[in-house]
Amino acid sequence: MDTLINSLTDIVGKTGVLLGDDVAQRSVDWFTKASCQAKAIIRPQSTEQLSQVMTLCYEANQPVVTHGGLTGVVHGAVASPDELVVSLELMNQIEHIDAVGSTMQVQAGVTLQHVQEAAQEIDMQFALDLGARGSCTIGGNIATNAGGIRVIRYGMMRQQVLGLEVVLSDGTVVSSMNTMLKNNAGYDLKQMFMGSEGTLGIVTRAVLRLHPNMPSEQTAFVAVPSFDALTSLLKMASKELANSLSAFEALWNNHYALMTSATTKHTALLANNSLFYAIIETLGSDDEKDAEAFASVLEKALEAELITDAVLASSSSQREGIWAVREDIETLVHALDPMFSYDISLPITHMDEYVTALESKLKAQWPETCELVVFGHLGDGNLHIIVTVRDASQDARRQVEELVYGSLVKYNGSISAEHGVGLEKRDYLTLSRSPEEIALMKRLKQAMDPKGLLNPGKILA
Amino acid sequence: MDTLINSLTDIVGKTGVLLGDDVAQRSVDWFTKASCQAKAIIRPQSTEQLSQVMTLCYEANQPVVTHGGLTGVVHGAVASPDELVVSLELMNQIEHIDAVGSTMQVQAGVTLQHVQEAAQEIDMQFALDLGARGSCTIGGNIATNAGGIRVIRYGMMRQQVLGLEVVLSDGTVVSSMNTMLKNNAGYDLKQMFMGSEGTLGIVTRAVLRLHPNMPSEQTAFVAVPSFDALTSLLKMASKELANSLSAFEALWNNHYALMTSATTKHTALLANNSLFYAIIETLGSDDEKDAEAFASVLEKALEAELITDAVLASSSSQREGIWAVREDIETLVHALDPMFSYDISLPITHMDEYVTALESKLKAQWPETCELVVFGHLGDGNLHIIVTVRDASQDARRQVEELVYGSLVKYNGSISAEHGVGLEKRDYLTLSRSPEEIALMKRLKQAMDPKGLLNPGKILA
Numbered sequence: 001m002d003t004l005i006n007s008l009t010d011i012v013g014k015t016g017v018l019l020g021d022d023v024a025q026r027s028v029d030w031f032t033k034a035s036c037q038a039k040a041i042i043r044p045q046s047t048e049q050l051s052q053v054m055t056l057c058y059e060a061n062q063p064v065v066t067h068g069g070l071t072g073v074v075h076g077a078v079a080s081p082d083e084l085v086v087s088l089e090l091m092n093q094i095e096h097i098d099a100v101g102s103t104m105q106v107q108a109g110v111t112l113q114h115v116q117e118a119a120q121e122i123d124m125q126f127a128l129d130l131g132a133r134g135s136c137t138i139g140g141n142i143a144t145n146a147g148g149i150r151v152i153r154y155g156m157m158r159q160q161v162l163g164l165e166v167v168l169s170d171g172t173v174v175s176s177m178n179t180m181l182k183n184n185a186g187y188d189l190k191q192m193f194m195g196s197e198g199t200l201g202i203v204t205r206a207v208l209r210l211h212p213n214m215p216s217e218q219t220a221f222v223a224v225p226s227f228d229a230l231t232s233l234l235k236m237a238s239k240e241l242a243n244s245l246s247a248f249e250a251l252w253n254n255h256y257a258l259m260t261s262a263t264t265k266h267t268a269l270l271a272n273n274s275l276f277y278a279i280i281e282t283l284g285s286d287d288e289k290d291a292e293a294f295a296s297v298l299e300k301a302l303e304a305e306l307i308t309d310a311v312l313a314s315s316s317s318q319r320e321g322i323w324a325v326r327e328d329i330e331t332l333v334h335a336l337d338p339m340f341s342y343d344i345s346l347p348i349t350h351m352d353e354y355v356t357a358l359e360s361k362l363k364a365q366w367p368e369t370c371e372l373v374v375f376g377h378l379g380d381g382n383l384h385i386i387v388t389v390r391d392a393s394q395d396a397r398r399q400v401e402e403l404v405y406g407s408l409v410k411y412n413g414s415i416s417a418e419h420g421v422g423l424e425k426r427d428y429l430t431l432s433r434s435p436e437e438i439a440l441m442k443r444l445k446q447a448m449d450p451k452g453l454l455n456p457g458k459i460l461a
Numbered sequence: 462m463d464t465l466i467n468s469l470t471d472i473v474g475k476t477g478v479l480l481g482d483d484v485a486q487r488s489v490d491w492f493t494k495a496s497c498q499a500k501a502i503i504r505p506q507s508t509e510q511l512s513q514v515m516t517l518c519y520e521a522n523q524p525v526v527t528h529g530g531l532t533g534v535v536h537g538a539v540a541s542p543d544e545l546v547v548s549l550e551l552m553n554q555i556e557h558i559d560a561v562g563s564t565m566q567v568q569a570g571v572t573l574q575h576v577q578e579a580a581q582e583i584d585m586q587f588a589l590d591l592g593a594r595g596s597c598t599i600g601g602n603i604a605t606n607a608g609g610i611r612v613i614r615y616g617m618m619r620q621q622v623l624g625l626e627v628v629l630s631d632g633t634v635v636s637s638m639n640t641m642l643k644n645n646a647g648y649d650l651k652q653m654f655m656g657s658e659g660t661l662g663i664v665t666r667a668v669l670r671l672h673p674n675m676p677s678e679q680t681a682f683v684a685v686p687s688f689d690a691l692t693s694l695l696k697m698a699s700k701e702l703a704n705s706l707s708a709f710e711a712l713w714n715n716h717y718a719l720m721t722s723a724t725t726k727h728t729a730l731l732a733n734n735s736l737f738y739a740i741i742e743t744l745g746s747d748d749e750k751d752a753e754a755f756a757s758v759l760e761k762a763l764e765a766e767l768i769t770d771a772v773l774a775s776s777s778s779q780r781e782g783i784w785a786v787r788e789d790i791e792t793l794v795h796a797l798d799p800m801f802s803y804d805i806s807l808p809i810t811h812m813d814e815y816v817t818a819l820e821s822k823l824k825a826q827w828p829e830t831c832e833l834v835v836f837g838h839l840g841d842g843n844l845h846i847i848v849t850v851r852d853a854s855q856d857a858r859r860q861v862e863e864l865v866y867g868s869l870v871k872y873n874g875s876i877s878a879e880h881g882v883g884l885e886k887r888d889y890l891t892l893s894r895s896p897e898e899i900a901l902m903k904r905l906k907q908a909m910d911p912k913g914l915l916n917p918g919k920i921l922a
Contacts, residue, residue, distance in 0.1 A: 098810070099696075100809050100810045101808050101809050101810060101842065102699070123700075144645065147643050147645075151642060151643060158652075159616065159620060168901075172897055172901075174901055175895060175898075178875070179873065180806040180807065180875060181612060181613070181617075181840075181842055181843070182841045182842065182875075182879050183877070184606055184656055184879055184881050185877045185882060185890060185894055186890055186898070186899070186902055186920055186921075187657055187661075189901055191619075191655075194649070194652075195648065200648075211703070212700045212703035213703075214703060214704075231561050235560075238563070239673045239746065242745075242746050243675075243744075283704075284704055285700065285704070289750065345642075345643050347562045347640050349562060379642075380643045381640075381643060382642070382643045412638070412639075414643075414645075415646050416645045417645060418643050418645055420645050421645070421647055425646070429647055432647075433637075434635075436634060439633075440629075440635055440650055441648045441650065444905075446908070447907070459648070
């Protein structure tokens with residue numbers, strides 16, 4: 001064990017340091033289950049400990065990769081044998097809740113679900129929600145600016161954070177634990193760290209914004225005959241349910257057909273012969289009135305032939321059944337193995353054209369083996385695209401990536417809507433960001449982490 | 462005329478340069494009407510022109526102050542005789558509207574009101590709103606992260622901006638004209654520039670987010686017997702009108718009493734003997750249902766004795782009458798001359814204690830002359846405090862400032878909720894931000910504007 005690790009053990013104690021098998025048995029990527037290669041995992045129990053840890057690492061020029069719940073999918077948590085991992089797992093407390101101010105102060109290692117439940121206990125809600133809620137941590141949600149299923153109503157993680165405490169690469173603690181909705185006293189420093197994937201600082205604590213609880217949920221699964229109908233339906237729902245629309249998820253036929261045929265896990269909600277499907281959800285406070293307004297919009301959509309069929313969830317198990325089709329990634333992984341998964345965004349009006357063109361390019365190159373599944377947060381301009389060409393080689397991956405990402409350029413789309421860049425998308429960053437933008441990112445990285453010790457090589461080469 | 466101005470004239474043309482009286486007749490501060498002292502005002506007509514202007518200024522080490530609509534109140538637009546002003550007034554076009562994607566692409570010099578009206582024309586809304594809407598520009602709204610009256614529902618300016626184009630001090634154009642709600646492809650650079658008051662870059666264009674139009678407005682003016690009742694009312698309104706609550710403005714008695722007695726401009730809406738008043742507003746799409754829900758919450762609040770009386774606007778002129786009491790700053794300026802105006806934020810639960818303590822300190826020091834008026838965006842933790850001690854001297858101002866800002870420290874309040882820092886609050890920044898935060902701001906400023914040419918001395922000394 002090297003000298004640095006001895007010194008770090010003095011700071012965090014024996015239980016604060018993991019070595020050998022305890023490191024290797026951790027997987028650093030949700031999809032690949034790749035094993036953690038770091039020389040040790042350091043688990044501080046306080047901001048002060050982490051500050052001391054980073055002071056020593058800075059002096060020793062020791063690179064550090066920060067770990068949260070390890071549910072990321074872009075190799076953002078990969079650590080090499082010469083790197084240390086800092087895990088926030090022992091800093092998982094909810095420190096304070098202010099029911100009048102609608103805020104919750106937490107440590108970075110707390111899980112999203114724990115925060116959601118604590119908000120529910122005081123009849124409020126924490127608005128971020130995503131499939132990995134049980135494992136992902138608030139620190140990770142912040143570092144990656146997590147999105148999820150309610151962005152259309154509440155925004156991404158960035159909008160849920162009022163205050164932040166961060167440890168810089170040299171051990172400096174920058175505490176900006178603001179609790180107010182409005183604070184224009186100088187630069188809003190927390191914005192820099194959100195979405196920076198651990199490359200500019202290590203998030204230790206946060207003040208989160210809470211919203212009123214919305215006990216009334218209305219959920220429908222609808223069949224949509226064309227892409228034009230789908231955008232008109234979005235437009236109608238946005239207008240008629242403007243205040244309450246909380247999710248508008250689109251499923252291409254290839255996604256729904258696979259989910260209801262490849263497995264017996266999901267009962268077919270509707271016939272699988274429609275070109276598109278959508279999940280529409282509203283959140284409100286008056287179940288009776290909300291249900292009436294919701295049903296009337298669906299009727300209007302039926303009359304206007306924007307939808308051809310609909311299932312309205314009349315119980316929470318029916319609601320879960322609808323969402324299960326959307327959230328069940330495991331069935332996709334199983335059916336499309338080996339698969340490549342993408343998370344892109346582009347202007348909604350160009351989506352159909354983009355997907356159609358992409359599909360024909362893929363089919364031209366792999367006519368026998370290619371399968372494509374498309375679904376996503378239509379209202380946010382965000383699509384998830386899953387491709388298999390039944391070939392797991394790096395060559396095949398690279399060729400598919402070039403088609404998926406390359407086709408985005410003409411629409412000014414983004415190679416990453418919500419998953420981040422990590423290592424996986426780094427080489428394609430130039431397709432979504434200009435040389436001037438990338439130069440400015442590097443200037444910022446250099447200013448914030450001059451030795452390049454924080455999550456080296458992620459986002460920027 | 463110096464050589465640099467000659468060269469700049471070659472770039473922007475004769476109409477693009479203002480000199481002499483044309484400069485001096487502009488006031489750089491809404492309250493003080495102080496005259497512009499800059500040696501010239503440069504008015505580029507395109508991003509390319511501005512880039513060339515800044516390239517020359519950078520080479521010549523020429524400091525530059527950016528002007529928008531000049532409605533700021535913290536001396537953020539003050540320019541000295543050795544500084545140049547860059548005004549975006551000739552770049553005032555709306556370039557593109559995407560009704561499906563709900564975005565509007567504009568030049569920085571367009572007024573807020575113009576943007577609001579263009580959104581209305583396609584039956585949508587731009588959600589930022591504030592009293593200066595007719596003069597203030599989108600570029601200024603971005604540079605100061607403007608707040609206003611609908612933050613509780615839609616957030617500040619930061620939340621309305623999807624994409625940004627900025628010219629850096631050396632003339633580099635950084636174009637991040639993202640149009641999607643979600644884009645995690647690398648650092649979200651635009652966040653740095655928002656709220657930086659022209660000290661990090663010059664905003665030239667933006668992609669704004671539009672929201673569905675909300676044709677149904679419900680507005681009430683209510684009398685509230687105590688501060689506890691006021692926070693309970695906020696809590697009730699936030700919960701029962703969760704999706705639609707768009708404004709919750711509080712008026713202390715001193716504000717309302719003055720507005721209805723100092724002038725005959727405003728008809729008294731309610732008797733002026735209540736400790737607090739509030740304006741509650743919702744935005745929705747169904748006037749009949751919204752009115753019903755709104756009235757039922759007011760009834761519930763009456764029954765719970767959270768309010769003692771209420772006026773419900775039944776016409777748009779009544780609505781305007783209610784808002785006029787809140788938005789009429791001129792009557793305050795007239796009645797309290799010479800006045801000092803503050804814009805602070807602090808946790809809602811501490812507001813009453815803070816105001817009471819501040820008032821007694823002020824009255825102790827100026828028993829004969831001191832008057833205090835308090836109102837603001839309660840739901841955002843934001844209060845506007847206006848003080849007169851009938852003494853316009855710098856000494857008096859400084860003493861009042863020390864009481865107003867000094868008393869905030871124990872509550873972790875902010876010296877600026879929405880107005881920014883400019884020159885006016887610069888010396889008090891240390892009361893709201895830690896040495897580590899200020900050091901990081903300076904590090905950022907150094908990285909982005911190494912020669913210190915952009916709005917020198919504003920925010921940071």
